[in-house]
Amino acid sequence: MTSVFRFAPSPNGELHLGHAFSALLNAKLATAAGGRFLLRIEDIDTTRCTPEFEAAIYRDLAWLGLEWEEPVRRQSEHFAEYGxxxxxxxxxxxxxxxxxxxxxxxxxxxxxxxxxxxxxxxxxxxxxxxxxxxxxxxxxxxxxxxxxxxxxxxxxxxxxxxxxxxxxxxxxxxxxxxxxxxxxxxxxxxxxxxxxxxxxxxxxxxxxxxxxxxxQGVTHVVRGRDLxxxxxxxxxxxxxxxxxAPVYFHHGLVHGPDGRKLSKSLRDSGIRVLRESGATAAEVRRMIGIG
Structure with a gap:
């Protein structure tokens, strides 16, 4: 059976280093298993999720060198199924x-x-x-x-x-x-x-x-320890x-210099900010330990 991994962010803020770690880890494990890597947009919060943040997700992940299958599943398009x-x-x-x-x-x-x-x-x-x-x-x-x-x-x-x-x-x-x-x-x-x-x-x-x-046939849910x-x-x-039920792996979280868990609401270590400050994708990968 083909292994299937997914990264499923919500477009309610900009991605930070914790998101980068989870996305890159999922892609890495999918490659190692000869499996598939999916991107899913979890945008059921129609008040906080915006097209601008969704576009930023694609831009940041592409900059990190990630590729994913198309089409991307957007949860807001499937309310009838959940209903x-x-x-x-x-x-x-x-x-x-x-x-x-x-x-x-x-x-x-x-x-x-x-x-x-x-x-x-x-x-x-x-x-x-x-x-x-x-x-x-x-x-x-x-x-x-x-x-x-x-x-x-x-x-x-x-x-x-x-x-x-x-x-x-x-x-x-x-x-x-x-x-x-x-x-x-x-x-x-x-x-x-x-x-x-x-x-x-x-x-x-x-x-x-x-x-x-x-x-989507996800076989391995790889996500943060907070879940x-x-x-x-x-x-x-x-x-x-x-x-x-899939197999689960809850990885460690990326923390800020003060020991806090990174948060979209606090704009911690945002991928866009790092990119615009001159960091390269390779440097970001090294920062979180995924070369």
């Missing part, structure tokens, strides 16, 4: 419309902590969603949706895990050789009822990435949709 998957979850009763605003969530959690309850947090440190909407009747949910209330579709994690007949795990490569893997037990319950889709966007990162990796624990959420969705 069909969402509808399957709705029909199965595995998602529910969540109407609580951020303020209401904070107030609910504060009330519970006042009563002495320690509120759980997800692996990223965010408080779990209270899930009180699950108690709403079907009629009340429909009334609020028809009224135009803001909501998000959240996965009922307890119900979803009830549909999985065996313990969840994924195969994690031990190193860049990818030959040896270890079984990693997944704990999606640590994330609570995660957002699966929005009121006006019928998908989320987790739903679209699971769908696209399966559709390691989120793999558990994606394993739940893969099981619910009957999709085969």
């Amino acid at each position: 069909a998957l969402l509808e399957r979850l709705i029909r199965a009763g595995l998602v529910y419309p969540a109407f609580m605003s951020r303020g209401e969530i904070r107030a609910h959690i504060a009330d519970q902590e006042t009563l002495g309850r320690h509120w759980p947090h997800d692996p990223d440190g965010a408080p779990l969603y209270p899930g009180v909407d699950k108690q709403l009747s079907r009629r009340e949910r429909r009334r609020r949706i028809d009224r135009g209330d803001a909501f998000a579709w959240r996965l009922d994690m307890e119900a979803a895990l009830g549909e999985v007949a065996h313990p969840l795990f994924w195969r994690e490569a031990r190193d860049e050789g990818l030959a040896a893997t270890e079984r990693i037990d997944a704990s999606p319950e640590d994330w609570g009822d995660v957002v699966i889709a929005r009121k006006d966007v019928p998908t989320s990162y987790h739903l679209s990435v699971v769908a696209d990796d399966a559709l 390691y624990f989120a793999t558990g959420i994606q394993r739940v969705l893969q099981e619910l949709f009957g999709l085969e």
